[in-house]
Amino acid sequence: MSVVQSAPQASTEAPRSVSIVDCDIHPTLTMLGLQKRVSSRWREYLERFGRRTPNITEFYPRTANAGFRLDSWPKGPDAFPGSDLELLRTQLLDECAIDYGVLNSLGLLNCHESPELAAEIARALNDWMTEWMDQEPRLLGALVVPYEYPDLAVAEIERCAGDPRWIQLILPDSAEDPLGSRKYWPVYEAAVAHGLPVAVHTAGYWPHLDTGWPSYYLEEHVANSLRMTAQLSNYICEGTFDAFPELRIVLTEAGVAWSAPLIWSLDNAWEMLAEGVPGLERRPSEIFREQVWFTTQPIEEPDDPAELAQMIRHAGLEDRLLFATDYPHWDYDSPTQALPRSLGDELRHKILAGNACELYGLPLTAAA
Amino acid sequence: MRVVVAPLAEFPPDSRRLVRVGGREIGVFRVGEDRFYAVRNRCPHQGAPLCLGHVFARIVSPQPGEFELASGPPLLVCPWHGWQYDVSTGQSYSPGDPRVKSYGVSVTPGSELVEGPYVVETFPVTVSEQYVVLEA
Numbered sequence: 261m262s263v264v265q266s267a268p269q270a271s272t273e274a275p276r277s278v279s280i281v282d283c284d285i286h287p288t289l290t291m292l293g294l295q296k297r298v299s300s301r302w303r304e305y306l307e308r309f310g311r312r313t314p315n316i317t318e319f320y321p322r323t324a325n326a327g328f329r330l331d332s333w334p335k336g337p338d339a340f341p342g343s344d345l346e347l348l349r350t351q352l353l354d355e356c357a358i359d360y361g362v363l364n365s366l367g368l369l370n371c372h373e374s375p376e377l378a379a380e381i382a383r384a385l386n387d388w389m390t391e392w393m394d395q396e397p398r399l400l401g402a403l404v405v406p407y408e409y410p411d412l413a414v415a416e417i418e419r420c421a422g423d424p425r426w427i428q429l430i431l432p433d434s435a436e437d438p439l440g441s442r443k444y445w446p447v448y449e450a451a452v453a454h455g456l457p458v459a460v461h462t463a464g465y466w467p468h469l470d471t472g473w474p475s476y477y478l479e480e481h482v483a484n485s486l487r488m489t490a491q492l493s494n495y496i497c498e499g500t501f502d503a504f505p506e507l508r509i510v511l512t513e514a515g516v517a518w519s520a521p522l523i524w525s526l527d528n529a530w531e532m533l534a535e536g537v538p539g540l541e542r543r544p545s546e547i548f549r550e551q552v553w554f555t556t557q558p559i560e561e562p563d564d565p566a567e568l569a570q571m572i573r574h575a576g577l578e579d580r581l582l583f584a585t586d587y588p589h590w591d592y593d594s595p596t597q598a599l600p601r602s603l604g605d606e607l608r609h610k611i612l613a614g615n616a617c618e619l620y621g622l623p624l625t626a627a628a
Numbered sequence: 629m630r631v632v633v634a635p636l637a638e639f640p641p642d643s644r645r646l647v648r649v650g651g652r653e654i655g656v657f658r659v660g661e662d663r664f665y666a667v668r669n670r671c672p673h674q675g676a677p678l679c680l681g682h683v684f685a686r687i688v689s690p691q692p693g694e695f696e697l698a699s700g701p702p703l704l705v706c707p708w709h710g711w712q713y714d715v716s717t718g719q720s721y722s723p724g725d726p727r728v729k730s731y732g733v734s735v736t737p738g739s740e741l742v743e744g745p746y747v748v749e750t751f752p753v754t755v756s757e758q759y760v761v762l763e764a
Binding site (some may be wrong): 324325329330331590591592593594596597598 | 708709
């Protein structure tokens with residue numbers, strides 16, 4: 261990286277407390293934009309063959325409104341929701357008074373490309389997001405890495421991690437192997453070495469594990485939590501958290517409430533079956549409390565908001581929930597409307613900003 | 629307050645306009661030739677710009693295998709999460725959910741408007757034309 265930026269600095273003129281950190285914003289680099297940013301060899305390949313995986317608008321089951329807020333489509337040629345920094349700035353950052361927003365690109369969460377192309381896509385996406393962060397100091401980024409090729413992923417981390425605006429990595433919730441497997445450990449090792457949490461984001465190309473494919477978008481949408489349940493169990497049982505006690509995982513866009521009974525079950529089973537799991541050295545709930553975070557969108561919305569507060573208490577997540585809008589996706593959460601007031605000011609502030617500032621080491625006063 | 633939205637001739641069928649009235653933004657809809665509706669441009673769910681959403685006729689079905697488009701007021705569907713409202717009353721399609729505020733709209737001859745009082749900012753009102761007027 262030729263230019264190393266400074267970490268977000270507190271404004272010296274008008275110090276103002278950080279009140280909203282949005283931990284899941286989705287920028288989109290269009291196919292034409294990507295083609296301009298890869299080498300001629302891969303540009304010709306992309307023009308001739310395209311990507312191996314479909315665009316979100318081509319998913320089956322079909323997503324609602326093609327997956328996006330209807331008002332998030334920019335005007336002009338080659339426009340796609342999340343492709344226009346100015347619209348993102350006015351419609352999200354300004355409109356909602358967001359102090360920091362985390363760019364979670366989904367552009368390589370299906371890493372089923374040739375290794376060389378996957379590495380070039382990651383590099384192109386990261387360089388493009390760097391240009392956005394240069395233009396908009398409220399934006400921070402999740403590094404995109406070609407995770408199916410861990411050596412290349414580590415190289416990309418090493419190339420970029422010196423820029424403190426990269427505050428995490430992003431991985432999908434369904435890769436070629438379970439995410440806790442040793443194949444991916446070099447990626448976690450590099451993340452820990454650079455102090456970067458790892459966001460594991462819903463990416464819906466997988467069936468309901470071994471139960472077959474969903475027929476309806478409603479079914480698929482809600483089933484995101486099932487994949488995340490399996491991945492969290494796998495991380496714990498493979499001993500990944502024990503191998504990397506400083507690894508911090510941010511489970512992104514897959515709900516929250518399922519975690520409480522999962523941890524109860526894992527603790528109970530561990531007491532009886534621990535010797536069958538050689539890599540798991542600590543009680544699952546202890547690992548969970550120390551090394552796992554969640555984003556809120558789409559947090560469960562029981563009819564009685566008091567039950568949400570009760571769930572947060574059961575799971576012990578007061579310090580672990582990170583607010584997210586999921587902009588520009590159709591199920592976007594408004595920072596002023598989404599969290600029930602009955603959670604109380606203290607907990608709401610933790611979720612909206614405090615927990616993210618602590619996790620990512622952000623200053624408690626706003627940049628702009 | 630009466631707000632003159634537009635000359636009728638400049639408000640084509642199956643189109644909409646956004647009008648700012650004080651701090652409120654209101655969407656005015658013309659459905660077909662002669663039906664006009666207006667609701668506040670703010671979804672009661674999470675504050676989305678409701679009036680940017682799709683407008684759909686209701687589908688009614690007397691029995692399995694038979695369905696038709698209902699002739700009554702259409703539904704306005706929020707562009708974010710898909711909440712649906714009766715565009716004439718603002719009532720939510722889901723029982724128990726809050727309604728969006730609706731307003732009266734009329735087509736009024738200029739001869740009734742030239743004396744005021746009304747709000748119009750961008751065009752002159754003349755006796756000879758018809759106007760779309762919002763009661764907000």
